[in-house]
Amino acid sequence: MSFNGNIEEYKGVWVVAEVSEGRSTQTSEELMTPARQLAGELGQPVCAVILAGSGDDTSSAEAAFGRLGAEKIYTVKHDLLGQYQPQLYTKALGDLIQQQKPNVVLFGATSVARDYAPRVAIRTGGGLITNAGELKLENGILKAIKGVLAESLLADVSVANTRPQMALVRGRTYEKPSESGGSANVETVTPDLTPDLAKSKLLEVQQTDTGKKKLEDAEVIVSGGRGLQGPENFKLVEELASTLGAAVGASRAVVDAGWRPHAEQVGQTGKTVTPTVYFALGISGAIQHQVGMRTSRTIIAINRDAEAPIFKIADFGIVGDVFEVVPVLTQVLKEQNLASV
Amino acid sequence: MNIIVFVKQVPDNTKLRIDQISQLGGGGIPREGVDMMINPYDEYALETALRLKEAAGGESKVTVISLGSASAKDIVKKAIAAGADDAFLLSDPAFLDGDSTATAHALAAAAKSLVPDHQVLFFGQMSLDDAASQTGPKVAELLGHPSLTAAKGVELLNPASLKVMRETERGVEFHEMTLPGVVSVMKCDYELRTSNIKGVMKANKAQIPAKTPAEIGVDASKTGKTGSSTTVNGLSQRPPKEAGVTVDGSDPKAAVDQLIAFLKEQKVL
Ligand SMILES: Cc1cc2nc3c(=O)[nH]c(=O)nc-3n(C[C@H](O)[C@H](O)[C@H](O)COP(=O)(O)OP(=O)(O)OC[C@H]3O[C@@H](n4cnc5c(N)ncnc54)[C@H](O)[C@@H]3O)c2cc1C
Numbered sequence: 001m002s003f004n005g006n007i008e009e010y011k012g013v014w015v016v017a018e019v020s021e022g023r024s025t026q027t028s029e030e031l032m033t034p035a036r037q038l039a040g041e042l043g044q045p046v047c048a049v050i051l052a053g054s055g056d057d058t059s060s061a062e063a064a065f066g067r068l069g070a071e072k073i074y075t076v077k078h079d080l081l082g083q084y085q086p087q088l089y090t091k092a093l094g095d096l097i098q099q100q101k102p103n104v105v106l107f108g109a110t111s112v113a114r115d116y117a118p119r120v121a122i123r124t125g126g127g128l129i130t131n132a133g134e135l136k137l138e139n140g141i142l143k144a145i146k147g148v149l150a151e152s153l154l155a156d157v158s159v160a161n162t163r164p165q166m167a168l169v170r171g172r173t174y175e176k177p178s179e180s181g182g183s184a185n186v187e188t189v190t191p192d193l194t195p196d197l198a199k200s201k202l203l204e205v206q207q208t209d210t211g212k213k214k215l216e217d218a219e220v221i222v223s224g225g226r227g228l229q230g231p232e233n234f235k236l237v238e239e240l241a242s243t244l245g246a247a248v249g250a251s252r253a254v255v256d257a258g259w260r261p262h263a264e265q266v267g268q269t270g271k272t273v274t275p276t277v278y279f280a281l282g283i284s285g286a287i288q289h290q291v292g293m294r295t296s297r298t299i300i301a302i303n304r305d306a307e308a309p310i311f312k313i314a315d316f317g318i319v320g321d322v323f324e325v326v327p328v329l330t331q332v333l334k335e336q337n338l339a340s341v
Numbered sequence: 342m343n344i345i346v347f348v349k350q351v352p353d354n355t356k357l358r359i360d361q362i363s364q365l366g367g368g369g370i371p372r373e374g375v376d377m378m379i380n381p382y383d384e385y386a387l388e389t390a391l392r393l394k395e396a397a398g399g400e401s402k403v404t405v406i407s408l409g410s411a412s413a414k415d416i417v418k419k420a421i422a423a424g425a426d427d428a429f430l431l432s433d434p435a436f437l438d439g440d441s442t443a444t445a446h447a448l449a450a451a452a453k454s455l456v457p458d459h460q461v462l463f464f465g466q467m468s469l470d471d472a473a474s475q476t477g478p479k480v481a482e483l484l485g486h487p488s489l490t491a492a493k494g495v496e497l498l499n500p501a502s503l504k505v506m507r508e509t510e511r512g513v514e515f516h517e518m519t520l521p522g523v524v525s526v527m528k529c530d531y532e533l534r535t536s537n538i539k540g541v542m543k544a545n546k547a548q549i550p551a552k553t554p555a556e557i558g559v560d561a562s563k564t565g566k567t568g569s570s571t572t573v574n575g576l577s578q579r580p581p582k583e584a585g586v587t588v589d590g591s592d593p594k595a596a597v598d599q600l601i602a603f604l605k606e607q608k609v610l
């Protein structure tokens with residue numbers, strides 16, 4: 001692709017930080033690990049960018065990114081940025097990129113960043129790698145490994161001869177770095193936005209039960225499938241999950257049957273998760289389910305069919321009846337007072 | 342109401358054989374000798390479009406556009422059989438092997454020239470082979486339209502605006518979008534329709550014009566490989582997982598004890 005700018009002018013590694021309830025999110029903080037690594041190799045600074053409403057308190061996030069090693073923070077504040085809107089966020093970040101010319105821009109693969117980062121790529125002429133796993137530089141070119149074809153293959157993808165080089169990095173790909181930094185130099189930026197730029201608006205949010213653990217952030221996930229034989233039996237799954245401090249997941253078969261909400265679905269048409277431990281209870285392990293959970297560190301399967309495909313990817317499998325095994329497991333964990341570390 | 346659905350032909354991942362995978366070198370995913378299908382999310386995009394057409398009534402029309410090789414005609418015909426009214430293929434060597442930026446330039450030009458009075462453009466959330474999730478918002482940016490991704494349903498509020506339901510980490514969001522606009526659809530809660538005899542007959546008879554870059558008014562250097570902002574250097578298989586342990590659960594207590602010992606050994610308990 002032909003690039004209109006001067007590539008040499010593009011310097012620095014940016015992390016686009018998301019702030020929720022006044023604090024930077026875990027996914028954003030994790031991005032500081034690859035950002036510091038890439039910036040070290042390039043000999044260029046690490047900066048963070050925060051987009052927020054005029055009245056939002058961003059001080060805790062700014063302090064956190066300073067401690068995590070950002071040298072500079074651009075806090076872009078405007079009344080119109082209080083709620084996410086794709087065209088306003090695209091303009092606010094796109095203008096800053098065009099002014100400051102960063103070399104690399106990293107986003108967490110969240111439902112906000114995934115929604116507007118492609119627009120930013122068109123606006124700025126940059127190249128964007130989505131759903132990136134580990135990142136590296138080769139002759140100054142950003143490369144990433146990403147799963148394609150329902151995660152069955154790994155593609156080695158690089159940004160073409162253009163800037164900025166951008167990536168949407170999957171949560172939990174990296175651990176957040178040690179807090180070895182100091183305090184960053186914070187510059188407040190006022191973007192040039194007008195209400196008429198926004199051709200969509202948020203009407204309402206139906207919050208999912210906030211008491212529940214989010215699948216994407218969970219260290220441990222207990223998922224149930226059609227082997228549970230009915231929605232009422234999901235209490236087995238829920239009890240094991242609450243004993244372990246885990247989130248509940250589900251196969252598509254039980255979501256389609258209306259036993260569980262779509263938000264719990266793991267797989268090709270649901271969520272992709274990477275917990276430390278994933279329990280598959282009464283789940284056959286169809287390829288479309290595997291896609292969403294195969295990168296979990298440890299996979300435990302309980303299924304009465306020894307031939308079920310889930311056993312091919314399980315680290316520990318029990319060929320048995322969920323109705324017999326799961327209650328015993330929950331009970332023993334409770335008795336021994338064991339929860340996940 | 343004029344609706345466009347963008348559909349992509351992709352390899353059927355469930356039928357890809359190991360020998361085909363092991364032959365992979367640089368470049369993209371193999372297509373020769375591989376079973377192809379319509380991208381799964383695009384089926385939901387099509388279903389959402391057909392439902393919107395029914396809700397809008399009047400002179401509403403659904404046009405299907407696919408960029409790909411000549412065989413992409415198969416999925417376009419499938420879309421006509423399911424109820425789409427019109428279809429175009431963007432099939433020219435200059436269009437091929439592009440990433441989402443290059444493809445977006447071609448699709449945006451096609452939307453503008455082939456259906457100038459379009460009101461809603463539907464995309465799938467993600468293509469199975471590129472897994473980019475970028476084409477919808479990129480086309481919107483090029484056309485100056487609003488865009489929303491991760492949609493699981495839409496509702497027509499009035500002739501000029503659409504309510505879009507988005508599924509996000511924090512829950513379900515409802516947005517109002519001014520038309521013309523772009524919606525990228527994920528899995529929806531409703532069933533996909535199957536084609537009926539009338540549709541299949543219509544599909545068999547349908548003429549599907551193939552368009553070149555010049556015919557849709559896009560600079561050929563902006564599409565295909567030359568217009569790409571990213572490059573696929575190669576593909577590989579995932580490193581195989583080490584074989585796990587499987588135990589017999591007919592004595593649940595014994596199996597559970599072994600599992601707990603395993604979890605402690607892994608330092609997760
Ligand atoms: C385009 C497309 C996208 C898809 N996306 C997804 C997706 O995102 N996520 C997803 O999960 N699926 C997805 N699927 C569906 C997938 O192919 C499977 O149909 C689905 O995962 C099966 O769910 P399951 O394992 O719960 O049910 P089944 O396949 O019916 O398996 C039930 C299992 O429970 C076991 N069992 C039964 N009784 C017991 C018992 N008492 N004790 C122990 N074990 C028992 C059985 O041996 C069996 O293995 C998709 C399919 C398509 C075509």
Ligand SMILES: Nc1ncnc2c1ncn2[C@@H]1O[C@H](COP(=O)(O)O)[C@@H](O)[C@H]1O
Pocket residue numbers: 347348349350380382383386406407408409441444463464465466467468469471472473474475476477
């Ligand atoms: N070659 C193509 N022809 C038609 N539509 C496409 C093409 N490539 C991508 N799309 C559309 O863009 C969506 C997202 O694709 P991607 O950005 O590649 O993940 C797909 O689900 C399709 O709706």
